[in-house]
Amino acid sequence: MQPVEIAKGIYDVGVNDWNIRDFHGYSIPLGTSYNSFLVVDEKVALIDTVKKEFADQLIDNISRIIDPKKIDVVISNHTEMDHSGGLARVMHRVGESKPLYCSKMGLKNLGMHFRQKWNYHGVASGETLSLGQKTLTFLETRMLHWPDSMFTYLQEDGILFSSDAFGQHYAGLEKFDDMLDMDIMPHAKKYFANILLLYSHLIVKLLEQVTEMNLDIRMICPDHGVLWRKDPGRIIDAYKTWSLQEPVRKAVVVYDTMWHSTEQMADAIAAGLKDAGIAVRPMHLRKWHRSDIMTEVLDAGAVIVGSPTMNNGLFPTVSDFLTYMKGLKPKNKIGAAFGSYGWSGEAVKMITQELEAMKFNIMDAGIRIQYVPDAPGLETCEALGKQIGMALAG
Amino acid sequence: MDRYVCTVCGYVYDPAVGDPDSGVKPGTKFEDIPDDWECPICGASKSDFEKES
Numbered sequence: 001m002q003p004v005e006i007a008k009g010i011y012d013v014g015v016n017d018w019n020i021r022d023f024h025g026y027s028i029p030l031g032t033s034y035n036s037f038l039v040v041d042e043k044v045a046l047i048d049t050v051k052k053e054f055a056d057q058l059i060d061n062i063s064r065i066i067d068p069k070k071i072d073v074v075i076s077n078h079t080e081m082d083h084s085g086g087l088a089r090v091m092h093r094v095g096e097s098k099p100l101y102c103s104k105m106g107l108k109n110l111g112m113h114f115r116q117k118w119n120y121h122g123v124a125s126g127e128t129l130s131l132g133q134k135t136l137t138f139l140e141t142r143m144l145h146w147p148d149s150m151f152t153y154l155q156e157d158g159i160l161f162s163s164d165a166f167g168q169h170y171a172g173l174e175k176f177d178d179m180l181d182m183d184i185m186p187h188a189k190k191y192f193a194n195i196l197l198l199y200s201h202l203i204v205k206l207l208e209q210v211t212e213m214n215l216d217i218r219m220i221c222p223d224h225g226v227l228w229r230k231d232p233g234r235i236i237d238a239y240k241t242w243s244l245q246e247p248v249r250k251a252v253v254v255y256d257t258m259w260h261s262t263e264q265m266a267d268a269i270a271a272g273l274k275d276a277g278i279a280v281r282p283m284h285l286r287k288w289h290r291s292d293i294m295t296e297v298l299d300a301g302a303v304i305v306g307s308p309t310m311n312n313g314l315f316p317t318v319s320d321f322l323t324y325m326k327g328l329k330p331k332n333k334i335g336a337a338f339g340s341y342g343w344s345g346e347a348v349k350m351i352t353q354e355l356e357a358m359k360f361n362i363m364d365a366g367i368r369i370q371y372v373p374d375a376p377g378l379e380t381c382e383a384l385g386k387q388i389g390m391a392l393a394g
Numbered sequence: 395m396d397r398y399v400c401t402v403c404g405y406v407y408d409p410a411v412g413d414p415d416s417g418v419k420p421g422t423k424f425e426d427i428p429d430d431w432e433c434p435i436c437g438a439s440k441s442d443f444e445k446e447s
Contacts, residue, residue, distance in 0.1 A: 105435070142437040143403055202402065 003061045004175045007157045011038045013061035015054040016171040027289040031171030042132025043072040052085030068093040076102040077163035079109040079148045106148035158218030167222035178230035193298040198329040200243040245331045247301030253282040255306030256315045261340030262306045268378040272385020285317035301392040302334040309341035322354045335360030338367040398424045398443040403436035
C-alpha cells in the first residue's frame with residue numbers, strides 16, 4: 001500500500017495483510033491492515049508500527065515521504081505484536097537512541113517483548129509532546145484492551161489515534177469510511193464483540209471521560225481497517241450502545257449435533273422464539289466460526305446452547321464456544337441448555353452450570369431428549385423457545 | 395490475611411507481597427490500602443476488587 005496523506009503533513013504509512021484469515025482464533029474473511037501514522041512537523045513522529053514481517057514495507061512507505069532517519073520520536077500506543085513487531089527494524093533504521101514514547105505499562109510490557117535498551121519515555125495520561133506546530137496529548141486507556149493501551153490525540157487537526165479501539169479487520173486500498181461501497185459497521189461490531197466486550201464497563205467510563213474532556217474529534221484513526229472521518233460520532237455512538245449491552249429482541253441458538261437430533265431441537269426452539277416475535281438464528285458450531293457467533297451474541301437477549309452428550313461429556317466444539325464466551329463476559333442474557341443423548345446425558349447439566357457461572361438468567365433446567373426427538377419432545381423445545389421469547393419481549 | 399482479585403484484569407493482591415511500587419508495604423491488609431489506590435496492572439479502582447474465593 002502506498003502512503004495516504006490523511007491530513008496536511010500526516011500520513012498513514014501502514015500496510016495491508018491481504019491474506020490473513022485467522023487472527024489468533026478470530027476469523028477475518030477480509031484480511032486486515034496494520035495502520036501506522038507519520039506526523040511530519042518541525043519534529044517528525046511515527047505512531048505505532050506493523051507486524052514484524054511487514055516492517056520492510058513500512059520502512060519503504062516512510063521512505064516515500066522522508067528519510068526514516070529524520071523521525072525524531074516513535075510512539076507505541078499498544079504493545080501487542082501486530083503493532084510493535086516492526087519496532088526492532090524501525091528503531092534500527094530510525095536510530096536506536098531516538099526516544100520511544102509509551103504508557104507506563106507500555107514500559108513494562110515492551111521490555112518483556114524486546115530486550116533492546118531503548119530510550120524509553122513512559123508518559124502519564126494528559127502529558128503532551130510538542131512537535132512544533134502540532135501537539136500530541138497522550139491518554140491512557142488501560143485494558144482497552146491491554147494494560148499498556150493508550151490513545152494519542154493530535155489537537156490541531158482533531159485526530160484521535162485510537163490504537164485498537166474503533167478498529168475493524170479490513171484490508172483495502174480505500175482508507176476512509178466514506179470511500180467504501182460496503183457497510184463496515186458489522187466488522188467494527190465483530191471487533192468489539194471479540195476483543196473489547198469484556199471491558200465494556202471501562203469503555204463506558206472512557207467515553208464519559210472523553211466527553212468531559214470536550215475533545216474536538218474530527219477524525220478517528222484506529223490501528224486496523226478504515227479511518228473514521230465522515231462521521232466519527234457514529235462509531236463512538238455505536239461503542240456506547242454496544243458497551244451498555246442492552247438486549248434487543250434477538251436470540252441465538254448455538255449448538256452442535258452428531259445425528260441431527262440436537263439440531264432438530266435447535267430448530268424447534270428457534271421456531272418457538274420466532275412465534276414470540278424474536279429474531280433468531282440457529283448457529284451450528286461447525287458451520288459458523290466462534291467469532292461470528294460472538295458477534296451475534298453481543299446484542300442478543302438470550303443465548304440457548306445445545307450439545308449432544310459425547311463420551312459422558314460436552315461435544316468438543318460446545319466446550320470451545322463456552323470457554324470463549326465465558327472469557328468475553330457477556331451481560332444481561334437469558335440462558336438455557338438442550339441436547340440429545342444416548343444413555344447418560346450429562347451435557348445439558350454441564351452447559352447449564354457454565355451459563356450459571358457466566359451469571360446468565362437461567363430460564364429452565366434444560367431439555368434432554370434420549371436419542372431422536374419425537375413430536376411431543378419437539379413441542380417441549382418449541383414451548384421453551386416461546387417462553388424465552390415472551391420473557392425477552394417482556 | 396485475605397487475597398483480593400481484580401475483577402477487571404485478574405491481578406491478585408497478596409497482602410504478604412503488598413504493592414511496593416505504589417507505596418503499599420508488604421504485610422498491608424487489603425482493607426488498609428488507601429481508597430484511591432488503583433490496580434497496578436489495569437488501573438481499576440479498589441472497589442473493583444473481590445475477595446479471592
